[in-house]
Amino acid sequence: MTINRxxxxxxxxxxxxxxxxxxxxxxxxxxxxxGMT
Amino acid sequence: xxxxxxxxxxxxxxxxxxxxxKVDITPKEDGHIDPIQLLKATYDSGVSTAELDLTARGxxxxxxxxxxxxxxxxxxxxxxxPNELSKQMEALAGSATEVTLRGQLYKKPAGKKKPxxxxxxxxxxxxxxxxx
Numbered sequence: 792m793t794i795n796r797x798x799x800x801x802x803x804x805x806x807x808x809x810x811x812x813x814x815x816x817x818x819x820x821x822x823x824x825x826g827m828t
Numbered sequence: 829x830x831x832x833x834x835x836x837x838x839x840x841x842x843x844x845x846x847x848x849x850k851v852d853i854t855p856k857e858d859g860h861i862d863p864i865q866l867l868k869a870t871y872d873s874g875v876s877t878a879e880l881d882l883t884a885r886g887x888x889x890x891x892x893x894x895x896x897x898x899x900x901x902x903x904x905x906x907x908x909x910p911n912e913l914s915k916q917m918e919a920l921a922g923s924a925t926e927v928t929l930r931g932q933l934y935k936k937p938a939g940k941k942k943p944x945x946x947x948x949x950x951x952x953x954x955x956x957x958x959x960x
């Protein structure tokens with residue numbers, strides 16, 4: 792029971808730490824170019 | 829050019845519109861994409877970039893020189909070019925708030941046909957899309 796609670800706490804903490812980092816990212820890039828044929 | 833760009837790391841999809849010279853790049857989910865490499869790949873394919881805009885989500889931090897930057901990954905951040913919108917970001921520096929910004933990373937200097945590529949790009953915020 793104690794182990795399960797500890798494991799659950801670790802998973803919750805891991806989610807809190809990892810989730811915001813995973814969301815941060817470059818979402819879209821748009822370029823305007825010249826000289827394209 | 830589409831193939832050149834498609835081979836760059838972190839690129840999922842490239843859409844090229846020949847009519848208006850627009851290139852849309854969709855990065856891979858959680859992939860690392862380097863805008864300078866995209867500019868180089870475009871340059872190498874014989875086309876010059878007039879402008880590069882980017883939409884990114886991350887945290888506002890202060891870099892080593894004390895300038896504000898948008899951190900999109902632990903090893904990737906874009907220094908913010910000071911303007912009215914970047915002033916609104918000052919209060920968020922170092923906080924856990926995540927922002928989604930659209931900004932201009934590169935604009936070709938006027939009067940130069942094929943200018944040298946910059947070594948560092950600064951993000952000029954055009955729009956603050958989300959704060960959370």
